[in-house]
Amino acid sequence: MSLSEFWDFLVLGVVLGSLYAVIAIGYTLVYGVLQLLNFAHSEVFMFGGYGGLLALTALIPESTPSGMGSVAYVLIGMLAGAALGGAVAFGLERVAYRPLRRHHAPRLVFLITAIGASFFLYNLAGKLFGRNPLPMPSMYENKKVLSVFGAELTITQVLILVSAVAMMVGLDYVVNRTKMGSGIRAVAQDPEVASLMGVDIDKVVSRTFVLGGLLGGAAGFLFGTNSQVWYTMGFLPGITAFAAAVLGGIGNVRGAMLGGLVLGVVETMTVGLWGDDWRYVGAFVVLVLVLMVRPTGILGERVGRTA
Amino acid sequence: MSVTTDLKKEPQGGEPAAPVVLELRDLRVFYGAIEALKGVNLTVRRGEVVALLGANGAGKTTTLRTASGMIAPREGQVLLHGERIDGIKSHDLVRFGIGHVPEGRGVFPRMTVRENLQMGAYRFKSVDKADMDRVFTLFPRLGERKSQLGGTLSGGEQQMLAIGRALMGKPEVLLLDEPSMGLAPLIVQQIFEIVKEINEQGTTVLLVEQNAAQALRMADRGYVLETGAVAMEGEASELLSDPRVRAAYLGEGA
Numbered sequence: 001m002s003l004s005e006f007w008d009f010l011v012l013g014v015v016l017g018s019l020y021a022v023i024a025i026g027y028t029l030v031y032g033v034l035q036l037l038n039f040a041h042s043e044v045f046m047f048g049g050y051g052g053l054l055a056l057t058a059l060i061p062e063s064t065p066s067g068m069g070s071v072a073y074v075l076i077g078m079l080a081g082a083a084l085g086g087a088v089a090f091g092l093e094r095v096a097y098r099p100l101r102r103h104h105a106p107r108l109v110f111l112i113t114a115i116g117a118s119f120f121l122y123n124l125a126g127k128l129f130g131r132n133p134l135p136m137p138s139m140y141e142n143k144k145v146l147s148v149f150g151a152e153l154t155i156t157q158v159l160i161l162v163s164a165v166a167m168m169v170g171l172d173y174v175v176n177r178t179k180m181g182s183g184i185r186a187v188a189q190d191p192e193v194a195s196l197m198g199v200d201i202d203k204v205v206s207r208t209f210v211l212g213g214l215l216g217g218a219a220g221f222l223f224g225t226n227s228q229v230w231y232t233m234g235f236l237p238g239i240t241a242f243a244a245a246v247l248g249g250i251g252n253v254r255g256a257m258l259g260g261l262v263l264g265v266v267e268t269m270t271v272g273l274w275g276d277d278w279r280y281v282g283a284f285v286v287l288v289l290v291l292m293v294r295p296t297g298i299l300g301e302r303v304g305r306t307a
Numbered sequence: 308m309s310v311t312t313d314l315k316k317e318p319q320g321g322e323p324a325a326p327v328v329l330e331l332r333d334l335r336v337f338y339g340a341i342e343a344l345k346g347v348n349l350t351v352r353r354g355e356v357v358a359l360l361g362a363n364g365a366g367k368t369t370t371l372r373t374a375s376g377m378i379a380p381r382e383g384q385v386l387l388h389g390e391r392i393d394g395i396k397s398h399d400l401v402r403f404g405i406g407h408v409p410e411g412r413g414v415f416p417r418m419t420v421r422e423n424l425q426m427g428a429y430r431f432k433s434v435d436k437a438d439m440d441r442v443f444t445l446f447p448r449l450g451e452r453k454s455q456l457g458g459t460l461s462g463g464e465q466q467m468l469a470i471g472r473a474l475m476g477k478p479e480v481l482l483l484d485e486p487s488m489g490l491a492p493l494i495v496q497q498i499f500e501i502v503k504e505i506n507e508q509g510t511t512v513l514l515v516e517q518n519a520a521q522a523l524r525m526a527d528r529g530y531v532l533e534t535g536a537v538a539m540e541g542e543a544s545e546l547l548s549d550p551r552v553r554a555a556y557l558g559e560g561a
């Protein structure tokens with residue numbers, strides 16, 4: 001790999017990784033408050049892709065918009081994706097997980113339910129929207145606009161990077177600096193004591209799902225803009241983002257961001273060095289190696305809620 | 308804090324007693340098939356310190372958890388100012404002025420001292436600076452460690468933080484579950500003195516303790532639980548001199 005190729009793949013990896021990071025936040029937030037591996041989060045992401053696609057299909061004109069028009073459609077697509085993602089996540093918690101919590105179901109039951117909900121949701125999408133990949137209506141002419149160390153970035157790539165960073169900064173602020181965030185952190189650390197402080201655990205859990213869903217949905221829209229939207233599009237990014245959350249230390253929000261970036265870069269570097277067949281191998285080798293050295297992940301101090 | 312040292316003391320002789328704040332009536336609480344409380348009756352009057360004593364497993368923690376809505380009783384009632392509050396969830400109950408410092412302190416380990424205290428005021432729109440200052444005045448050691456993570460505090464400091472955090476919720480009644488657990492005698496002494504001070508500033512206290520002598524010396528009245536039922540109750544001074552209490556809880560031969 002030449003130096004210029006190295007920069008190309010590095011920049012591509014950062015773009016991809018920033019998407020993984022945003023998705024990984026959804027896994028890690030929910031894990032933090034419920035110790036639940038919410039495998040249906042990949043479908044929240046997928047619905048986000050459809051949310052953007054449907055809104056734009058309904059609104060966008062024949063000819064590709066430009067200028068402020070493009071900006072407006074991007075915002076519409078992103079908001080629609082986030083909204084559908086948030087709504088699916090909200091419904092998922094209400095319908096699938098809350099009844100289990102009421103009955104103090106064992107962990108394994110939650111896990112099986114998560115997998116079942118994932119199957120249900122992607123088949124539902126296949127039924128509703130068809131099983132063929134659909135292109136996102138074009139919101140702008142996707143030119144190369146930026147050159148970083150010689151690596152040329154398209155508008156879509158810049159859009160992904162900028163919005164992912166904005167979402168991460170925003171989320172970090174919400175979790176660490178707002179009252180809602182302090183409720184989430186309190187429930188993650190000790191739900192019983194949190195309720196003694198007046199924290200309504202049900203509300204916090206619901207908000208946590210919605211927060212993760214908004215981010216996951218927006219990420220689905222961005223991913224769909226970069227490639228296409230289809231009913232099983234959540235699977236591989238979902239697994240990778242889950243791995244990223246584990247890599248960073250599950251339950252730790254900044255860890256999820258870091259893990260996403262690392263796996264994104266490793267993935268594209270692997271492709272650069274050994275070709276596309278090896279795409280997912282590098283990332284998972286790194287995951288296994290890191291967990292062998294640090295079983296709790298890069299930033300994870302401890303697993304679960306024990307002090 | 309200008310309020311009510313005058314409300315504090317149990318009235319002597321024929322004076323009318325201070326009004327009942329918290330009352331537990333015939334509480335029966337189960338964990339599955341295990342009956343942990345078998346008809347517990349207990350009253351706490353305004354301004355009192357009431358000690359709740361008993362051996363391990365007697366049901367002291369269960370009593371407090373029921374009073375603060377963490378467990379619902381199968382039978383019986385919890386009354387606050389004569390109104391039933393059993394069945395109300397603990398996160399709603401804080402608004403009624405019950406502060407519960409749980410067994411084992413329950414400090415949020417990955418929050419700083421300041422954040423832990425802010426959590427104590429979660430039920431309010433904003434954190435009252437004066438309350439925060441009051442906690443730092445009561446516990447100067449916390450004031451020196453505002454930015455330290457709760458999980459890295461010593462046991463004594465964690466206990467102080469747990470009490471301070473409960474005070475941030477402006478409780479009318481403070482439920483304390485074994486604040487002396489695992490602490491050196493000197494620290495226990497300090498903490499008891501501060502609890503006394505909090506009480507003199509107007510907060511009613513229900514204190515669970517294994518450390519019977521120290522608890523009774525501070526308390527107005529006391530209850531002794533044995534396997535889920537009240538075995539003895541009375542003025543703290545009477546209990547302190549009762550040979551049965553001395554034998555069972557103060558480690559003296561009867």
Ligand SMILES: Nc1ncnc2c1ncn2[C@@H]1O[C@H](COP(=O)(O)OP(=O)(O)OP(=O)(O)O)[C@@H](O)[C@H]1O
Nearest residue numbers: 338341343361362363364365366367368369370517
């Ligand atoms: N979650 C639970 N599930 C089953 N049984 C429980 C549970 N919590 C308490 N118990 C039982 O209820 C009884 C009373 O327990 P509780 O914790 O109230 O005692 P305690 O007086 O606080 O004891 P200690 O001084 O050891 O803290 C004990 O027999 C205990 O084993």
Ligand SMILES: [Mg+2]
Nearest residue numbers: 367368369410
């Ligand atoms: Mg106990």
